[in-house]
Amino acid sequence: MENTMVFDLVAAGISQRRVLAVLGLSRSTWHYRLNPREGVPDPVAHEARAYPNRIAADVRNQVQGLIRDGWARGHSVDHSFAVAWDAGILVASRRTWWRIAEDIVDQTQRPVVATRKGTRQPRTMPVLVATGPGQVWSWDITDVKSVWSRVVYKTYSIIDIFSRKIVGYRVEEREVDDLAVEMFETAIAEYGPPEFVHADSGAAMKSSVLKTALGDHGVSLTHNRPYVSNDNPYSESEFRTMKYRPNYPGTFEKSLSSSLCSGLIYK
Numbered sequence: 001m002e003n004t005m006v007f008d009l010v011a012a013g014i015s016q017r018r019v020l021a022v023l024g025l026s027r028s029t030w031h032y033r034l035n036p037r038e039g040v041p042d043p044v045a046h047e048a049r050a051y052p053n054r055i056a057a058d059v060r061n062q063v064q065g066l067i068r069d070g071w072a073r074g075h076s077v078d079h080s081f082a083v084a085w086d087a088g089i090l091v092a093s094r095r096t097w098w099r100i101a102e103d104i105v106d107q108t109q110r111p112v113v114a115t116r117k118g119t120r121q122p123r124t125m126p127v128l129v130a131t132g133p134g135q136v137w138s139w140d141i142t143d144v145k146s147v148w149s150r151v152v153y154k155t156y157s158i159i160d161i162f163s164r165k166i167v168g169y170r171v172e173e174r175e176v177d178d179l180a181v182e183m184f185e186t187a188i189a190e191y192g193p194p195e196f197v198h199a200d201s202g203a204a205m206k207s208s209v210l211k212t213a214l215g216d217h218g219v220s221l222t223h224n225r226p227y228v229s230n231d232n233p234y235s236e237s238e239f240r241t242m243k244y245r246p247n248y249p250g251t252f253e254k255s256l257s258s259s260l261c262s263g264l265i266y267k
Helices: 002-011 016-023 027-034 057-072 077-086 094-103 177-191 208-215 233-243 254-265
Strands: 136-146 152-160 166-172 196-199 220-223
Touching (some): 002 016, 057 077, 057 094, 136 233, 152 233, 177 208, 208 220
Parallel strands (some): 196 220
């Protein structure tokens, strides 16, 4: 019926392209409808066609056998793959092993491999109580954007959680534990050592250099629980206050970043 409509409308003087557009037919479909391709005597499905990197049937059977043997021992596909490679059986990629495993009809043989998910021991939430200034300090490092793409400056800051006073800060190009030690030494020289210093679990915060330096002043360190982002609320709130102020410039030049941060949050 479509063919008849096309022929009639074209004969009436309407362009073929417009007729096909109205009927929702592509030009290629119409072309091959009038000029069909020659049929293939024995067509081969795409999944059965050969190509240079196709896994041979004997190799596929070998991998299936290794996977089944591993399943019988309670091993995962990854474990069986690693064992085979250790034994010198380098027949296919890890992803190919998984594809072959998915094609195995009897999936009831697949073992339930234990994972570490949900096996973490509960950690006690760190609780520090300050009844006066100079007892508990909290510190952190945040990024401030520069005027150059993909370049940020590191803003170090120490806050007294009782008075909310910023007892130390600096702006650097790197996040280094030695710079943090210098900042703490300056703050302790001016305000005296606190009883506790709390921080998150970053590399600079948990460094042995900082731990030793603060330990020499009799300061104890506490840290966030693993995978908990809100165990350091005072420092996080401090940086949010800075970055959400109406006069926050958004980007800094190195020569101005320290003084601007000081003017934005520390005064």
